[in-house]
Amino acid sequence: MIERHHLTLIREVDRQGSLTAAADTLCLSQSALSHTVRRLEEQMGTPVWRREGRRLIPTQAGRYLLSLAERLLPQLAHAEDVIEQIARGQRGTLRIGMECHPCYQWLLKVVDPYLAIWPGVDVDVRQRFQFGGLGALLGHEIDVLVTPDPVRRPGLCYEPVFDYEQVLVVSNDHRLAQRDWVTPRDVAEETLITYPVAMERLDVYSQFLMPAQRLPRRHKTIETTDIMLQMVAAGRGVAALPRWLVNEYADRMAIAPLSLGSTGIQKQIYLGVRERDAEVDYLKGFLALCKSGGTQ
Amino acid sequence: MIERHHLTLIREVDRQGSLTAAADTLCLSQSALSHTVRRLEEQMGTPVWRREGRRLIPTQAGRYLLSLAERLLPQLAHAEDVIEQIARGQRGTLRIGMECHPCYQWLLKVVDPYLAIWPGVDVDVRQRFQFGGLGALLGHEIDVLVTPDPVRRPGLCYEPVFDYEQVLVVSNDHRLAQRDWVTPRDVAEETLITYPVAMERLDVYSQFLMPAQRLPRRHKTIETTDIMLQMVAAGRGVAALPRWLVNEYADRMAIAPLSLGSTGIQKQIYLGVRERDAEVDYLKGFLALCKSGGTQ
DNA sequence: ATAAATCATGAAAAAATGTCATGGAGTCGT
DNA sequence: ACGACTCCATGACATTTTTTCATGATTTAT
Incomplete structure (x- = not known):
C-alpha cells in the first residue's frame, strides 16, 4: 500500500537530493528513512532509486511515484487547511x-x-x-x-x-386587465400556465380554484419564468406568480397583476x-x- | 495528518452505513475503527460524524473528507496498478x-x-x-x-x-551509374554528401577512402535523407547510404546504388x-x- | 591516504495500531 | 412496555510497525 508517508518521503528525497538531508528535514533519523524505503521497495517489488555510489537515482517507478506525490500531496495539504477552517466554523x-x-x-x-x-x-x-x-x-x-x-x-x-402576494398575471390588453381582482370563475375561462409541478403544490389550485371547484379551461406547463411571461404578454394564457416578481417584469412586458379573490392570496x-x-x-x-x- | 487509511475508512463507513459493517469489510475489529476514528477526530479538532442515536451522520468535515476519499483513493489504487506493471516490466x-x-x-x-x-x-x-x-x-x-x-x-x-551493405548512391545518368562497384579513386573525383557528423564515424571515410589515402573532391553535409537524395538525383554529388534505404527511394528517384569496392562494405x-x-x-x-x- | 559523508543493517526501544471484553444506548418486534 | 438485538465507545492489553541507536561498508573530497 502506498501511504502518504511514502509520497512525502519520496518528494523530500528528490528535493534534498539525499536520504540524509531528507531525514533531517522530516525530523527523522536517516536510518528510519532507509528502513522505510527498503520496506516500500520490497512490497512493490521494484526499487524506487538505483544506488549509484552513494547517490540515489530515481528508477521508472521512482519517477512515477514522484509525479504522484507532486500531484496528491498538495491536495492533501489543502484538504487539511479546509478541515481546519471547518473546525473553526468558518467554512x-x-x-x-x-x-x-x-x-x-x-x-x-x-x-x-x-x-x-x-x-x-x-x-x-x-x-x-x-x-x-x-x-x-x-x-x-x-x-x-x-x-x-x-x-x-x-x-x-x-x-x-x-411575505408576498400570489397574483394572477394577464396581458395588458386582456379582458380582465382593468380589474383589481378576479374570481375563480374568471380563471376557469382561461388557459392557465404554471411551472411543471404537481397540482397540489400550486397555490392557484389548492387555495383558489379547488375550494371553488373550478378548473381552468386549459392547463399548460412551462419551465422558465421568462418564457412563461412572454406567453402571457402575448395573450396565450394567464399565470400565477408572486406580485413582486411580476412587478420586476412589468416595465419590460405588457403584463398586469390581479389579486386572486378580493383579499388576494397572501404567502410567506x-x-x-x-x-x-x-x-x-x-x-x-x-x-x-x-x-x-x-x-x- | 490525514492518512490514506483514514480515507479508506471514511469511504467504507459511508458505503456500508455503519462502523461495524465497515470494520467487517476491512477485516478489522469494530473497536479498532472506533479508536482510529476518535483519534482522527481529536487530531482534526472536529468530528467526522455526528452521533445521532446509534447512527453516524457525516458532518461538514465528514462530507468533505468523503469527497476527498472518492477522489484520491481511486488515484492511489491506479498508481498501484501502474507500479505493479512497472515491477513486472510491462510498463x-x-x-x-x-x-x-x-x-x-x-x-x-x-x-x-x-x-x-x-x-x-x-x-x-x-x-x-x-x-x-x-x-x-x-x-x-x-x-x-x-x-x-x-x-x-x-x-x-x-x-x-x-545486416546491410553501405553503398554509394549516384544519379542514374552519372558516369559511374552503369558500374557494379567503384574504387576510392572514382569517389575522389566526386562531391561527397554526408550527414553532418565527425569524419571517423562515416564508413566511406574510415573503411574506404582513408585506407586508400584518398579524399573526395568536395565534401558537403546535409541533415536529411530526402534532401540528400534529391541532391544526388540532380547530379550535384554522391552519397553513402545503406543499400536497403537506397532501394526504398529508387522507384521514386533517379538514383542507383554501387558497391564500395569489389566486395562492398558490409555493416551490421x-x-x-x-x-x-x-x-x-x-x-x-x-x-x-x-x-x-x-x-x- | 585520510577524513568526511552517505547509505545499509541488526537489535532494541518507542509508538502506533489492533484485539478483547464490556458497557451503555437506541431500535425493533411482540 | 419489555426484552432481545444491534451498534458504538472505552479501557486494558497484545501485536505490529516505526523509529532510534550503534555500527559497518562504500564512495567522495582534501
Missing part, C-alpha cells in the same frame, strides 16, 4: 434546498450578498429530492429548506423571511433548518441575511 | 539512443509494431549524448543503444539485429543493453522484435 458548504419556483427567484437575490459576506462558504442549491424537501432536510441532504409550507417536525425550526417564504445546526455560524449568517431582506 | 519508458543516421531510418520501422505490442510502454529516442552513446548507456541515460559499432564493456551486451546494426536489464520484459520484447526483423 463549509451551505446546501440550500428548494421546493417552489418563486422561491428560486427570491433566493437568487439573497445568495449574491451572502457569498460576499462569507467568502469561505460555498452555496449549493438543490431542487430535486427523492423524499421531498422535508426528507432532504431531515436526511442531511441539505442544510436549509426554502419553502412556503412550513411542516413542523421535532428537531426542525422555521423562520419566515419574506420560510427557511427551515435543523435545530442542531443552530450554532453553525455561516448558517446563522444566512438566516440573518434573509430576515433582513437580503439586499439591504 | 515504462524505453529510452533508445542512436548514433548513426541509417540506424534511425531502420528504427522507425521497428518502433511502430513495438508500440502496438506494448501498449504500456513509451518510446523515447535520443540522439545527442554528452559522453557518447556508450556513456549514455552506462550512465542510465538510455536503455538501448542502437549502433553499428559494438564497443564491448563489462556489464554491457550486444545483439546484432540487422547492433543493439547494446546493460546486462542487468536482461529481465526487463519490455526490453526483452524490444530485442526479440528487432531480431525477428520488426515488420514480419
Whole structure:
C-alpha cells in the first residue's frame, strides 16, 4: 500500500537530493528513512532509486511515484487547511434546498450578498429530492429548506423571511386587465400556465380554484419564468406568480397583476433548518441575511 | 495528518452505513475503527460524524473528507496498478539512443509494431549524448543503444539485429551509374554528401577512402535523407547510404546504388543493453522484435 | 591516504495500531 | 412496555510497525 508517508518521503528525497538531508528535514533519523524505503521497495517489488555510489537515482517507478506525490500531496495539504477552517466554523458548504419556483427567484437575490459576506462558504442549491424537501432536510441532504409550507417536525425550526402576494398575471390588453381582482370563475375561462409541478403544490389550485371547484379551461406547463411571461404578454394564457416578481417584469412586458379573490392570496417564504445546526455560524449568517431582506 | 487509511475508512463507513459493517469489510475489529476514528477526530479538532442515536451522520468535515476519499483513493489504487506493471516490466519508458543516421531510418520501422505490442510502454529516442552513446548507456541515460559499432564493456551486451551493405548512391545518368562497384579513386573525383557528423564515424571515410589515402573532391553535409537524395538525383554529388534505404527511394528517384569496392562494405546494426536489464520484459520484447526483423 | 559523508543493517526501544471484553444506548418486534 | 438485538465507545492489553541507536561498508573530497 502506498501511504502518504511514502509520497512525502519520496518528494523530500528528490528535493534534498539525499536520504540524509531528507531525514533531517522530516525530523527523522536517516536510518528510519532507509528502513522505510527498503520496506516500500520490497512490497512493490521494484526499487524506487538505483544506488549509484552513494547517490540515489530515481528508477521508472521512482519517477512515477514522484509525479504522484507532486500531484496528491498538495491536495492533501489543502484538504487539511479546509478541515481546519471547518473546525473553526468558518467554512463549509451551505446546501440550500428548494421546493417552489418563486422561491428560486427570491433566493437568487439573497445568495449574491451572502457569498460576499462569507467568502469561505460555498452555496449549493438543490431542487430535486427523492423524499421531498422535508426528507432532504431531515436526511442531511441539505442544510436549509426554502419553502412556503412550513411542516413542523421535532428537531426542525422555521423562520419566515419574506411575505408576498400570489397574483394572477394577464396581458395588458386582456379582458380582465382593468380589474383589481378576479374570481375563480374568471380563471376557469382561461388557459392557465404554471411551472411543471404537481397540482397540489400550486397555490392557484389548492387555495383558489379547488375550494371553488373550478378548473381552468386549459392547463399548460412551462419551465422558465421568462418564457412563461412572454406567453402571457402575448395573450396565450394567464399565470400565477408572486406580485413582486411580476412587478420586476412589468416595465419590460405588457403584463398586469390581479389579486386572486378580493383579499388576494397572501404567502410567506420560510427557511427551515435543523435545530442542531443552530450554532453553525455561516448558517446563522444566512438566516440573518434573509430576515433582513437580503439586499439591504 | 490525514492518512490514506483514514480515507479508506471514511469511504467504507459511508458505503456500508455503519462502523461495524465497515470494520467487517476491512477485516478489522469494530473497536479498532472506533479508536482510529476518535483519534482522527481529536487530531482534526472536529468530528467526522455526528452521533445521532446509534447512527453516524457525516458532518461538514465528514462530507468533505468523503469527497476527498472518492477522489484520491481511486488515484492511489491506479498508481498501484501502474507500479505493479512497472515491477513486472510491462510498463515504462524505453529510452533508445542512436548514433548513426541509417540506424534511425531502420528504427522507425521497428518502433511502430513495438508500440502496438506494448501498449504500456513509451518510446523515447535520443540522439545527442554528452559522453557518447556508450556513456549514455552506462550512465542510465538510455536503455538501448542502437549502433553499428559494438564497443564491448563489462556489464554491457550486444545483439546484432540487422545486416546491410553501405553503398554509394549516384544519379542514374552519372558516369559511374552503369558500374557494379567503384574504387576510392572514382569517389575522389566526386562531391561527397554526408550527414553532418565527425569524419571517423562515416564508413566511406574510415573503411574506404582513408585506407586508400584518398579524399573526395568536395565534401558537403546535409541533415536529411530526402534532401540528400534529391541532391544526388540532380547530379550535384554522391552519397553513402545503406543499400536497403537506397532501394526504398529508387522507384521514386533517379538514383542507383554501387558497391564500395569489389566486395562492398558490409555493416551490421547492433543493439547494446546493460546486462542487468536482461529481465526487463519490455526490453526483452524490444530485442526479440528487432531480431525477428520488426515488420514480419 | 585520510577524513568526511552517505547509505545499509541488526537489535532494541518507542509508538502506533489492533484485539478483547464490556458497557451503555437506541431500535425493533411482540 | 419489555426484552432481545444491534451498534458504538472505552479501557486494558497484545501485536505490529516505526523509529532510534550503534555500527559497518562504500564512495567522495582534501
